[in-house]
Amino acid sequence: MDLTFSESERAFRDELRAWLDSYDPGSEPAGDEDAHYAWRRDFQRALADGGWAAVHWPVEYGGRGATIMESAIFFEELARAGAPLPANVLGLLLAGPTIMSWGTAEQKDRFLAPILTAEEIWCQGFSEPDAGSDLASLKTRAIRDGNGWLISGQKVWTSGAQYSKWCMLLARTDPDAPKHKGLSYFLLDMEQEGVQVRPLRQITGESEFNELFIDGAVASDGQLLGGLGNGWKVALTTLMNERAGLAFFLQVRLRQLLDALSAEVAAAGMLDDSGVAERLGEVHLRAEVLRLTAYRGLTATEKYGQPGPEGSLTKWMWSQTNQQLTELAAQLLGSSALRAADRWAYELLRARGNSIEGGTTEVLKNIVAERVLGLPRAH
């Protein structure tokens, strides 16, 4: 057991820090979502120029072939520097690795490079309004039409769809096959008439997510990834990549938020109140446990290719802790934290989504019970 960074890890971190120190992202645009997105896009371009956009990608595709631990360090340092997530985060973390795993040589040639430079943004079209967490019951249909495919259906919770050129789309190509088996995985061009994007307004007032209305959109055979009827397996690759590195970004963002609250509480002299200190200590404990547990998961992934039991727990821990933290802020800071313009007000509302997005806590508990503990499938 060694909880310090190795020499090469430290070198990686220091080089990245130096680059981040040298990069001036300008101030974060407030209020205007488009400007904010453009800011993130600029940031990714700069990352790409510096060779930092996709550290976990193999060198041959423009990455650094970074280890999993270095990949985590990358996101940790981004968050520590107050940098945003790169604009094409779904392309970098999900679409890229999935295409590397399942794509033909032509697909890799065509799609990977523009992901890196944020030239072509990607979104993920898995969820549907009636399917929720139950991907096996997806209804979007792809019908054979000459040499290509005609796709119709509806998707939901696609973040960044309004900025995206491509969509990782799961559609049913064989309605007669059993639920999982009739699915195929398409790389759908968003810039066509058959695809309409409608922003979905959230509890916070923002529109991070969208609905996709797909009506007779076309795709060629070259846009089918991993072969006909193999969509479920390809999608699993995407899902497995979903939080590998991102978890570290979120974990460090949580810590930053907690530090901000801790500083406010300390400055207000509230730490003398043992009840306040206890509550703050609870969140500090959970944030530390999350960090430690995430490191355990990374070590296991490095060694065995996948995390141990603790790997299924970090998303759940994070959402629980972030909600606890933002509620504590509202409780301790009083009415100022509930003003519409206040940072804490935004965080409080946004955190309600943490236990829903990327797998509801209920679904995560099912997964832990069935796959980690081996309990019979939930009734």
Next chain:
Amino acid sequence: MDLTFSESERAFRDELRAWLDSYDPGSEPAGDEDAHYAWRRDFQRALADGGWAAVHWPVEYGGRGATIMESAIFFEELARAGAPLPANVLGLLLAGPTIMSWGTAEQKDRFLAPILTAEEIWCQGFSEPDAGSDLASLKTRAIRDGNGWLISGQKVWTSGAQYSKWCMLLARTDPDAPKHKGLSYFLLDMEQEGVQVRPLRQITGESEFNELFIDGAVASDGQLLGGLGNGWKVALTTLMNERAGLAFFLQVRLRQLLDALSAEVAAAGMLDDSGVAERLGEVHLRAEVLRLTAYRGLTATEKYGQPGPEGSLTKWMWSQTNQQLTELAAQLLGSSALRAADRWAYELLRARGNSIEGGTTEVLKNIVAERVLGLPRAH
């Protein structure tokens, strides 16, 4: 809305208080379960002599025809006076009312009077080792044998079985009928060779409960209550009576325990610590909410014959609060509360059973979800 006692309720309470003041139960025997039981039996005899044993029974059977509210007052005052539960509490609360509802004239004549005087103690034989909360799957069998019945099977969680003359026993008389329908309700004589009682030692070290091993026990037709194959309905009468008044005894016992802890905490000067005061306040809040909610349930029962939604909640609230209280005591009082001989140590361990006995919290939540909220049956 009127949260004060009516004049007649006050008169009832004052008369009872006067009687309780005049009765000297002697000191509670410690350590010896038999002596403790004898003490409770003496207490019930005294109650019966004073006409207080079964206030809720009709006057014709030796009761006072008390209202539901008075019945609650009865248990409240018992707890307030530090008196024990009468020894034959299951006879008074469950067997008696069930026999009044379903019994023949002969059965009423035979069984009711000795319940009142604690001359014949009753226990309840519903649960079985393999059935748990699922009464419809009971396996104990009663087979026709000449003019009577031969009964075999196993029961569990029968409290007071070692002191009981009679048992309210559910057994299957028709193995071919659908699950609920083949059951009959027997008044089984415990004093026969075919019935063996084995005490079940608890986490506390005591043996409040027993297993019954029934092997060819006999019962006559006159010991069948409510008719052949009608056992499920008769059992529901017993279950409905199960906690009507008892809830008040438990609620006031909880309050007494909380007062004892509050006094200890106050005496130790710990109330200055806002964290301690907050924890104590949480339990005080829950105890008060339980009391108030129980009164709402009583009012509804008086008016409509059954409690409203809140009636399904009080057992759950009580078990949750009693566990919270005893854990708080262990936390605040430190190691002295964990000595085997300490009152708080006993209460801590005993409270673990609260969320299991008389309907597990999980089963209670199912009932609330299905019967109160109308949700589909749990999967």
Next chain:
Amino acid sequence: MRFELSDDHREIGRVARELLAVRAPMSALHEVAVTGEYDGALWGEMVSLGWPGIAIAEKHGGQGLGAIGLAVLLEELGYACAAAPLLSTATAAAAIQAYGAEEHRARWLPGLAAGETTAGIGSRDLAADADGAAVAVLIDGDRAELVPAPATEPFRSIDPARRFATVRGDGEPLAAGAADLVRAAIAAELVGICQRALDMTVAYVKERSQFGVPVGSFQAVSHRCAEMLLHTESARSAAYFAAWAADADRERLREASALASAAAAEAGRLVTGSAIQAHGGIGFTWEADVHWLYKRAQLDIAMLGGARRHLIALGRIAGERAAAR
């Protein structure tokens, strides 16, 4: 002992439920959130039904239905999550009547009861509907004061369907107990918010299917709903007790109000949060109206001062009482 609403009080609730369902549907809140203005016609109807003066004695132009009547009405206001200065006006009037000086009553009650003027309620830094009000009743811990013609600075909170402001200007003290009465009223609104969150959730999970069955048949969901009921009924028991104490046993109001505040704050937080979670992704959208309940609950809890201070007070009450025995 009779712990249930009288037929009269029940009838107030029934009428309010029906009227608000038609006249103040949640769909109207989307408009209010944009304009920041209340629907004057809705307020007019509330006035015509005598709601601002629900708790006010008839001699001051009210309906004389006491704090229990006020609680029942505010429960329905919370249930509808309606946008109107009713919590503030009806509660301030009740506080002035019970804890104001005779001159306060004479000066403010007739106008408030008649709906000719409105009142604000809350604290110096978080006052609901104080902007444009004739008078504000402000609380701070155990103290309460009355601020005539309050000078305000409006701001937007996360609940865009209620108008908040900070308040300056001299205040005149109200007698001890006024703050407890105000909090008891806010707790009653929270009970209604919780009930609505529960009802919306139960309806949704019966309807919505996943993995081939209604999601309400999963224990993770159904037990969550059962817990929402537990918290809602707990808050209701305490809020009714506080309203009764305000009417019938003022000696017990302080503790009763602390019980109601703590129970309602806890329920409001848990039940409205659970409602969002049980709705899944839909619950996180602006279109699904469940977020209004979460937001209003947060603001109401802030006006109560949070659960913690009341729990601390209750713990000390319990400790001191037990020690005194």
Next chain:
Amino acid sequence: MRFELSDDHREIGRVARELLAVRAPMSALHEVAVTGEYDGALWGEMVSLGWPGIAIAEKHGGQGLGAIGLAVLLEELGYACAAAPLLSTATAAAAIQAYGAEEHRARWLPGLAAGETTAGIGSRDLAADADGAAVAVLIDGDRAELVPAPATEPFRSIDPARRFATVRGDGEPLAAGAADLVRAAIAAELVGICQRALDMTVAYVKERSQFGVPVGSFQAVSHRCAEMLLHTESARSAAYFAAWAADADRERLREASALASAAAAEAGRLVTGSAIQAHGGIGFTWEADVHWLYKRAQLDIAMLGGARRHLIALGRIAGERAAAR
């Protein structure tokens, strides 16, 4: 960065798991509970494997496997819920080695490491295995002291499978950090207790059927098990961190030990309580061994001083650190 046990440490755990499963089954605790005496042969085997000196340097007669080795071993002790003076002796030895004076090390370590003498551990009013011990290491907040030949008054706690006593007699101070090391060790035992409670529960709910299906297929049960895993793994992450800090980064031991204490206290309470609940009526009986885990957890938590004081300390650490930036 490599957050996992080394192969050596893993092997210690494997051997201990296997040995204790055979030599210290829970069925043996029923006997201990009656006699109040430990099985001397079991202790002899532990000594022959060098367990009392697991963390002690080889020059003092130990195995030199550090605080991590100690944590792994105590996790297995907790898993077995074994009745032996191992927590006390091995932990006291580790504390004396790391935080005692040179003369303390010379005087106590060889005997403790060789199993010729035993040590007590805990506090003045709650010391495990202090009766008959050659020495006791007692903690009180941040302070720790060493009491040679402690004068004891034994008493029975709710955990009849461990011998407790109060301690009198003069003590000699140990350096700052000793108390943290002791608590880190107790936290490690709690991790094992939780793991056993989880394993027993998972096995039970797979086997036990109700309403025609295994009870583990009900979400009320399966999600409870998932939560037990969450708490167990949380405590494990923190306990390993504390053990690592004790070996490799003593500057961080204070915070790491507070994290481990708080996480283990919380996990111990919730996981062992959940295990009883998930076992239903059976879990409440003396025969079903799950109660031993609940009881030992309660005593370990008391020796840690409860979660609360550690949470308060952690909150102040977080606040002061953030304020200093």
